[in-house]
Amino acid sequence: MMRFEPVIGLEVHAQLLTRSKLFCACSAAFGAPPNAHTCPVCMAFPGVLPVTNRQAVEFAIRAGLAAGSTIAPSSRWARKNYFYPDLPKAYQISMYEAPICIGGALQFSADGVEKRVRLVRIHLEEDAGKSIHDAQADASLVDLNRAGVPLLEIVSEPDLRSAADAVAYLRALRSILQYLEVCDGNMEEGSFRCDANVSIRPAGSDALGTRAEIKNMNSFRSVENAIDHEIARQIEVVSGGGRVEQETRLWDADRQVTRPMRSKELAHDYRYFPDPDLPPLVVDAAWVEKVRRELPELPAARRRRFETELGLSAYDAEVLTARRDVADYYEAALARHRNPKALGNWVMESILRIVREQKLDAELCIARWPVAPGDLADLVAAIDDGTISGKIAKTVFDEMVTSGKPPRAIIAARGLVQVTDSGAIASAVDRVLAAHPDKVSEYRGGKDKLFGFFVGQVMKATEGKANPKQVNELLKERLG
Amino acid sequence: MKLDLSSLTLATAAERLSRREISSRELTEAALETIARTDARLHAFLTVSADEARAQAAAADERLARGEPLSALDGLPLALKDVFSTRGVRTTAASRILENFVPPYDGTAVARLRASGAVFVGKTNCDEFAMGSSTENSAFGATRNPWDLTRVPGGSSGGSAVAVAAGQCLGALGTDTGGSIRLPAAYCGIVGLKPTYGRVSRYGIVAYASSLDQVGPFARDVRDAAILLEALAGHDPLDSTSARVAVPRYASALRAELGTLRVGVPREYFEEGLQPEVESSVREAIAVLESLGASIEIISLPHARYAIATYYLLATAEASSNLARYDGIRYGRRAGGAQNLAETYGRSRAEGFGAEVKRRIMLGTYALSAGYYDAYYGKAQKVRTLIRRDFDEAFARCDVLAAPTAATTAFALGEKLDDPLSMYLSDVLTISVNLAGLPALSLPCGVDGAGLPIGLQLIGKPFDELSLLGAGYAYEQATDWHSQHPPAVEQAP
Amino acid sequence: MKITRDDVRHVAALARLALSSEEEEKLAVELEAILGYVEKLGELDTEGIPATAHVLDAGPALRDDEVRNGPDVDGLLANAPDRSGSFFRVPKIIE
Secondary structure: OOOEEEEEEEEEEEEOOOOEOOOOOOEOOOOOOOOOOOOOOOOOOOOOOOOEEHHHHHHHHHHHHHOOOEEOOEEOEEEEEOOOOOOOOOEEEEEOOOOOEEOOEEEEEEOOEEEEEEEEEEEEEEOOOEEEOOOOOOEEEEEOOOOOOEEEEEEEOOOEOOHHHHHHHHHHHHHHHHHOOOOOOOOOOOOEEEEEEEEEEEOOOOOOOOOEEEEEEOOHHHHHHHHHHHHHHHHHHHHOOOOOOOOEEEEEOOOOEEEEOOOOOOOOOOOOEEOOOOOOEEOOHHHHHHHHHOOOOOHHHHHHHHHHOOOOOHHHHHHHHOOHHHHHHHHHHHHHOOOHHHHHHHHHHHHHHHHHHOOOOOOOOHHHOOOOHHHHHHHHHHHHOOOOOHHHHHHHHHHHHHHOOOHHHHHHHOOOOOEOOHHHHHHHHHHHHHHOHHHHHHHHOOOOOHHHHHHHHHHHHOOOOEOHHHHHHHHHHHHO | OOOOHHHOOHHHHHHHHHOOOOOHHHHHHHHHHHHHHHHHHHOOEEEEOHHHHHHHHHHHHHHHHOOOOOOOOOOOEEEEEOOEOEOOEOOOOOOHHHOOOOOOOOOHHHHHHHHOOOEEEEEEOOOHHHOOOOOOOOOOOOOOEOOEOOEOOOOOOHHHHHHHHOOOOOEEEEEOOOOOOHHHHHHHOOEEEEOOOOOEOOOOEOOOOOOOOOEEEEEOOHHHHHHHHHHHEOOOOOOOOOOOOOOOOOHHHOOOOOOOOEEEEEHHHHOOOOOHHHHHHHHHHHHHHHHOOOEEEEEOOOOHHHHHHHHHHHHHHHHHHHHHHOOOOOOOOOOOOOOOHHHHHHHHHHHHOOHHHHHHHHHHHHHHOOOOOHHHHHHHHHHHHHHHHHHHHHHHHOOEEEEEOOOOOOOEOOOOOOOHHHHHHHHOOOHHHHHHOOOEEEEEEEEOOOOOEEEEEEEEOOOOHHHHHHHHHHHHHHOOHHHOOOOOOOOOO | OOOOHHHHHHHHHHOOOOOOHHHHHHHHHHHHHHHHHHHHHHHOOOOOOOOOOOOOOOOOOEEOOOOOOOOOHHHHHOOOOOEEOOEEEEEOOOO
């Protein structure tokens, strides 16, 4: 039985975080009422002309430098011609023979293994508008707000060998783009989209098989399922003596299959040619150097720094640097109170949970997170200086989330200051032991498990405020 | 006092306005009255914007009364080829597909003239989407040459040329992609200027061929053309192909003396096919230049014979892409009763576009299509480089080149409609100029035996409109062709 | 270069022009003639000659990233052949 190896390449379209569109001064922001962010230029009225957004070009340079690509000193806008209602000019301004970034690579880890995927190119192009097909029975509705929003297209070489690796690559790429602040990486909102080119070949072969292009995968889970399904489908086809067709297939998330696109439209002949309305895009060495100087610390470097300078484990460093906003939050807290391990745990276990629960995960806005980094730092500081126990801290944290109040205020208002007076603890211990003489005998008789019972009773007697360490010590002392 | 606009120029009218001898209102009424009287025969206009014009004239008169004119053009009636986007005024590109289209914005050329106080009397007829050399390709009927109503005025900007030649306004704008200003200027006996590519913003003109289109003026004489150019020229942030080159004071720089102008005469433009009177008039004009002090040298443009082929591949390819937006979805004509999207596209476009436009879209699509790009479009782009180099070499030794604008005088309506290729060949003397992006001026230099005007073409170095206008002005001072008018057009019964 | 009816149909489809049968026939003849004429470019040796995509070097033309346009739905949709609220309306697109 022939063994097959999957060969996967990915094309990512990332919407850029510019204020205005790529070729006109309309807002590029998401969520406006239909056709509110339009003008004669992006609506392709007769006589209009495009003018390139400098910031979009700078974002492309940033991404290229982060990926180690060559930044082309001169690149060319090209027209990609086809008809569709959400493409107002009936051509998309893109780049064809001379893209702005050539080559490069992405390094990431998948299941603890370091992988490297080479890039073919990165280029700029404009997005199309949106068509809505289910609002009316016999008509589709067209909204051109998105038409002209800048996209970065990142094309990888077919270096991926599994669906899981593909997802790991996408996560790493998204993280980098978020770090660079060029894209917010929101797959559900469509600001980070992925198409996959999937083929198979006999294991050990060098040749490339016929590939199918898979579209319509709207989440990382879909990407993984779709690619796995497609690999299996292709293996079945070939094993059965058939041939894989070069075609575009859509992922159907409901039925969990890929199926060929229904419209048997003409094979696209895009008739690319250099756009005569736009001169060559010149990027000089000085500009590249300026962007290079201003590059933020990238995820991999930050992860390494968290491990070496802060002493975090590889796993913790990975989780805390996966998203730039999380890493920034963490370091802001750290600046206030330097306990990397404790703060790391609090961020991972509590903050990220709250953010997911409150569905803030999609929004890249630290200011909207319910607990300010300084307040989290103060909470950990209160544990570290003995004001409260770790257990009480959880209670305080819950109230910080709902009330937005700072920890010390909550501790004071609710009188949660830890009891550390050994006299007070000792008398609580004595009271508890006196109240349960039979259990004391059982414990002294060998039932060690009862220790936890006594600890619980002492905590209850002190309204949870007794310092646990002292409780343990005193109980051990009195129980013998 | 009935004003006859044909006896005025922009410059003389402005002078009389400033001396309060006449008002903008009077000039404008004269224009509107002439149009009303003559346009049934001439058909130069597609839209007459009388109310707007009167309002603009009233505002101009107020400014003039205060002694605060906005510019040398304040209060003067002009016409605009119907490819210029005018906010609130129908703009059709002489096509059924835009028959009822009203733009929501002004193009830059229009905005600059508006800001200068000019009065717009209306939108003029042209070949559909500027594709043609006779204005016969308009979806709304041909325009007639006032010198002989059975003849074409030239194209594609025929309406604008006629409006000026027949005294329906004092100046007009056209566009020139392969000769579309210069050819009608020559056929109608007036001045037409195609500026250097990038000199005037293209923002707002219905695009035909983006790397070739250029906006330019029609005028009664060279001084007027200089005045209009000055108002139009200059960098536009809305047009990425517009040049950042300072705008000289074209009008005040004009002198009657030529100085030591080196005039090159391209031998390829005097080879077969020239109507004898055209050749003799143009040679005579060159002799006048020589008598004014110019030195004349025969030069060669070896790739001239490839210009038409090059043009008809590049222009149509760009046009096929530029006209794809006319799909009946956001504006323009949508075919009734279309059952699905494919039909909406196919029928709207087939019904909305005329035969010549369809022909060029097909040709351009073919030239770009898979498998043919290198042989056609790619090849044409390289030949364009060779054509440009011919001019670069010529301009190493010359300041301007002189040639006829057209091989013949105006031909008869209907004469060339059966053979598209023969129509294309009328552009042979003008087309290389667009491929090389150079400025060129056509000015009247004679009439033939039938009394039809002949045009002298002067071609200049990039951004050297000064030399062109200077040479043209000096020639005008020494001759009288620019003062000739076509016979009065009688009112249609 | 021979241009057949099929060639014409293929190109017309790319250009979204629903030509009549007569138009197809006429265009086949006309295009063949015109393409025959333009083929004279093949006489020229253009090896090593760069293409002219832009006849003028206008210099960099980049725009600051500022939002300058406000909503104008009615103004921009005024010429729409078919609109539904603030949307353009087209015959149902089947994916």
